[in-house]
Amino acid sequence: MKYNSIDEANKAVIEKIIGSAPFLVDVVPAKSKIKELTEGKVLLHAGPPIKWEDMTGPMQGSCIGASLFEGWASNEADAEKMLANGEVTFIPCHHVNAVGPMGGITSANMPVVVVENRSEGNEAYCTMNEGIGKVLRFGAYSEEVITRLAWMKNVLGPTIAKALKLSEDGLNLNVMIAKAITMGDEFHQRNIAASLIFLKEISPYIVQVEMDEKDRKDVIKFLADTDQFFLNIMMATGKAVLDGARKIEEGTVVTAMTRNGKDFGIRISGMGDQWFTAPVNTPQGLFFTGYSQEDANSDIGDSAITEAFGVGGMAMIAAPGVTRFVGAGGFQDALSTSNEMMEICIDQNSNFTIPTWDFQGACLGIDARKVVETGIEPVINTGIAHKQAGIGQVGAGTVRAPRECFEKALEAYAQKLGLI
Amino acid sequence: MKYNSIDEANKAVIEKIIGSAPFLVDVVPAKSKIKELTEGKVLLHAGPPIKWEDMTGPMQGSCIGASLFEGWASNEADAEKMLANGEVTFIPCHHVNAVGPMGGITSANMPVVVVENRSEGNEAYCTMNEGIGKVLRFGAYSEEVITRLAWMKNVLGPTIAKALKLSEDGLNLNVMIAKAITMGDEFHQRNIAASLIFLKEISPYIVQVEMDEKDRKDVIKFLADTDQFFLNIMMATGKAVLDGARKIEEGTVVTAMTRNGKDFGIRISGMGDQWFTAPVNTPQGLFFTGYSQEDANSDIGDSAITEAFGVGGMAMIAAPGVTRFVGAGGFQDALSTSNEMMEICIDQNSNFTIPTWDFQGACLGIDARKVVETGIEPVINTGIAHKQAGIGQVGAGTVRAPRECFEKALEAYAQKLGLI
Numbered sequence: 001m002k003y004n005s006i007d008e009a010n011k012a013v014i015e016k017i018i019g020s021a022p023f024l025v026d027v028v029p030a031k032s033k034i035k036e037l038t039e040g041k042v043l044l045h046a047g048p049p050i051k052w053e054d055m056t057g058p059m060q061g062s063c064i065g066a067s068l069f070e071g072w073a074s075n076e077a078d079a080e081k082m083l084a085n086g087e088v089t090f091i092p093c094h095h096v097n098a099v100g101p102m103g104g105i106t107s108a109n110m111p112v113v114v115v116e117n118r119s120e121g122n123e124a125y126c127t128m129n130e131g132i133g134k135v136l137r138f139g140a141y142s143e144e145v146i147t148r149l150a151w152m153k154n155v156l157g158p159t160i161a162k163a164l165k166l167s168e169d170g171l172n173l174n175v176m177i178a179k180a181i182t183m184g185d186e187f188h189q190r191n192i193a194a195s196l197i198f199l200k201e202i203s204p205y206i207v208q209v210e211m212d213e214k215d216r217k218d219v220i221k222f223l224a225d226t227d228q229f230f231l232n233i234m235m236a237t238g239k240a241v242l243d244g245a246r247k248i249e250e251g252t253v254v255t256a257m258t259r260n261g262k263d264f265g266i267r268i269s270g271m272g273d274q275w276f277t278a279p280v281n282t283p284q285g286l287f288f289t290g291y292s293q294e295d296a297n298s299d300i301g302d303s304a305i306t307e308a309f310g311v312g313g314m315a316m317i318a319a320p321g322v323t324r325f326v327g328a329g330g331f332q333d334a335l336s337t338s339n340e341m342m343e344i345c346i347d348q349n350s351n352f353t354i355p356t357w358d359f360q361g362a363c364l365g366i367d368a369r370k371v372v373e374t375g376i377e378p379v380i381n382t383g384i385a386h387k388q389a390g391i392g393q394v395g396a397g398t399v400r401a402p403r404e405c406f407e408k409a410l411e412a413y414a415q416k417l418g419l420i
Numbered sequence: 421m422k423y424n425s426i427d428e429a430n431k432a433v434i435e436k437i438i439g440s441a442p443f444l445v446d447v448v449p450a451k452s453k454i455k456e457l458t459e460g461k462v463l464l465h466a467g468p469p470i471k472w473e474d475m476t477g478p479m480q481g482s483c484i485g486a487s488l489f490e491g492w493a494s495n496e497a498d499a500e501k502m503l504a505n506g507e508v509t510f511i512p513c514h515h516v517n518a519v520g521p522m523g524g525i526t527s528a529n530m531p532v533v534v535v536e537n538r539s540e541g542n543e544a545y546c547t548m549n550e551g552i553g554k555v556l557r558f559g560a561y562s563e564e565v566i567t568r569l570a571w572m573k574n575v576l577g578p579t580i581a582k583a584l585k586l587s588e589d590g591l592n593l594n595v596m597i598a599k600a601i602t603m604g605d606e607f608h609q610r611n612i613a614a615s616l617i618f619l620k621e622i623s624p625y626i627v628q629v630e631m632d633e634k635d636r637k638d639v640i641k642f643l644a645d646t647d648q649f650f651l652n653i654m655m656a657t658g659k660a661v662l663d664g665a666r667k668i669e670e671g672t673v674v675t676a677m678t679r680n681g682k683d684f685g686i687r688i689s690g691m692g693d694q695w696f697t698a699p700v701n702t703p704q705g706l707f708f709t710g711y712s713q714e715d716a717n718s719d720i721g722d723s724a725i726t727e728a729f730g731v732g733g734m735a736m737i738a739a740p741g742v743t744r745f746v747g748a749g750g751f752q753d754a755l756s757t758s759n760e761m762m763e764i765c766i767d768q769n770s771n772f773t774i775p776t777w778d779f780q781g782a783c784l785g786i787d788a789r790k791v792v793e794t795g796i797e798p799v800i801n802t803g804i805a806h807k808q809a810g811i812g813q814v815g816a817g818t819v820r821a822p823r824e825c826f827e828k829a830l831e832a833y834a835q836k837l838g839l840i
Contacts, residue, residue, distance in 0.1 A: 183604045183612065183613050183741075184602055184604055184613075192599075203644060204641040207633070207637050208633075217624060220623050220624050224621070320776055320778075320779075321603075323775070324775075331778040331779070355740035357751070358740075
């Protein structure tokens with residue numbers, strides 16, 4: 001390899017992360033950026049590759065919802081039959097510069113945010129956050145869900161796109177993240193500050209867009225009320241930054257972590273697009289009234305890109321408020337978690353200093369070698385879906401990335417380097 | 421007294437604080453709520469009573485600015501002559517249900533926020549935050565300052581008033597404060613989260629107000645950019661809540677702390693409207709480029725009502741980010757400060773739990789007895805004005821309330837109770 005050591009290669013990777021310049025530049029129909037979505041009936045999904053029959057309930061539910069949204073079927077039974085018949089092609093979001101929360105199901109006409117990483121010239125995409133309650137990403141597909149998706153396609157997406165055009169340069173995401181991390185967000189289960197900062201940045205443009213006044217009010221109200229709106233922007237940011245850093249093509253830095261409900265998959269910088277997988281764990285956490293641990297689906301979603309980026313569970317100390325939502329104890333537990341996570345990271349990200357961590361930078365660069373050496377598995381803050389299709393979110397909690405993925409990745413990289 | 425002990429009286433006072441129900445209900449010209457402002461040339465000022473000749477530079481500068489704003493004079497020299505001639509009556513804000521930041525200068529036609537404390541049926545008022553840079557409250561009075569004040573009177577104030585009317589009930593301030601305290605605000609030198617939460621609450625109504633589109637854009641942009649906008653709302657909230665609690669008229673709970681640049685004044689629950697004063701200290705802190713400690717004006721402003729309410733410097737641990745702005749060290753220093761402040765408080769406010777303090781409630785009820793016994797003086801986070809009129813803010817820092825005020829208050833209360 002062109003580096004003198006794995007440490008040197010890893011340093012090059014993390015320098016690309018620190019030097020990244022992600023901007024939110026547009027919202028477009030997914031098909032306008034991802035040409036694979038125009039080739040017949042295609043759905044993107046979270047995690048490493050998976051077949052319909054291996055998908056867990058919430059991902060199947062999301063597929064049914066997307067089929068109804070796209071007009072491929074007019075009812076649940078027809079949609080399910082079509083999906084089971086093999087009429088739909090499934091592609092991981094990660095294979096087409098995208099990420100998707102929970103089921104991650106993304107279809108041609110869903111609007112996606114476009115994050116441009118100007119330091120590397122690459123882009124990443126993610127659907128927009130639907131809010132809470134009955135939502136597609138958690139496997140719900142009732143009329144309420146489909147109606148909201150249609151509104152997002154027809155009103156919300158185009159409005160934000162027009163507003164972003166008025167901003168000329170787009171929105172500087174590093175600056176927004178740097179502010180929000182001082183305001184108690186960890187960007188996976190808590191994005192309340194970042195979502196407000198997004199509202200602050202976008203609302204002066206939204207009031208200038210020529211549009212129906214009722215629609216304008218609905219858009220402002222939706223953004224004001226959707227505390228997790230920034231999550232999907234953060235996911236696209238993590239994807240854009242880590243895909244830029246992946247260009248180094250050497251080293252043991254984790255460049256993606258994701259789950260499809262069956263398998264947990266990781267990528268490391270030295271092994272390009274290859275997935276290293278192991279069976280997923282099931283999150284432990286707190287449940288909404290009427291639900292319990294036995295309703296919990298196994299771990300699912302591309303949103304663990306946030307932890308690969310050094311935030312989410314890794315940045316628990318930035319967001320002590322989130323511990324009461326994911327059942328992770330109190331302030332001292334949040335501190336212990338981030339301190340533990342630093343044991344498997346290479347450095348700290350000076351772009352994102354955390355006041356509650358005495359102004360230390362966020363975790364930067366999970367080193368697969370350190371995960372294997374220490375046995376410390378990355379912690380992920382996650383939403384918990386009901387294991388049956390059609391129900392939706394039932395709680396939130398934490399889950400660990402299985403060490404086996406990291407062992408497999410190291411073994412493959414050692415072989416590539418001719419070390420074993 | 422009608423209580424069995426001072427402790428019992430104090431408990432009654434803090435129960436009124438916890439049980440308070442402050443709502444932001446309106447924005448009106450000051451004269452429409454404060455009839456004293458309609459009786460000739462009258463200016464409200466911060467702190468206990470003070471004469472023109474004893475005012476420090478920034479307060480005199482604010483008086484000149486207010487005179488220009490009201491059209492009482494057309495230039496600085498005429499305004500100063502008029503003020504020095506005794507043509508203007510000065511009244512403390514606190515004497516007319518109001519509070520004002522820094523100089524606290526409030527004139528008849530300035531818009532004030534109206535906070536209604538529904539548990540006690542009383543109201544409090546405060547001017548609106550002008551943003552940063554050249555602003556009246558820090559003693560600047562250039563054309564830029566007066567132009568902005570006119571815009572606030574003609575556009576900003578009426579717009580927010582109309583938006584609040586659309587909200588029907590007004591905005592529930594306890595809920596907004598409870599959210600923002602989990603997001604790194606201490607509400608004196610850091611209101612960035614609370615200001616965004618205000619934007620989130622008000623913007624869906626602002627888009628519904630019938631108004632000029634350019635004005636609407638300007639209002640949204642001003643609110644989006646003014647990180648300290650919530651400070652003045654918080655001050656009116658503290659005033660409304662503590663004035664409600666003062667109705668107990670017994671006990672040693674501090675119900676106001678304020679400074680006029682010359683004297684620091686406090687009130688305690690058992691002594692009603694009486695001020696107990698001592699010479700103010702001068703804040704120590706960090707200075708903007710080109711300024712230093714020797715430019716600092718002595719301590720000034722009604723904004724220490726936030727500390728009397730248990731936030732501001734008392735809640736330093738809620739806002740570790742602010743320590744880098746006021747020069748108060750790092751996370752551990754913030755923790756030490758709040759822990760020290762708890763030694764002079766009676767209880768913790770369960771309405772406002774602080775995640776970074778392991779979910780303990782904010783300080784509640786400074787007990788003048790504890791201040792005297794321990795020698796621990798309340799700490800105040802404060803802006804620092806240039807000591808000359810016309811310049812404005814030069815930094816931010818911390819300052820202590822002089823113990824002498826508390827000693828005098830206790831002595832007077834002991835006399836009232838016939839104890840000495």
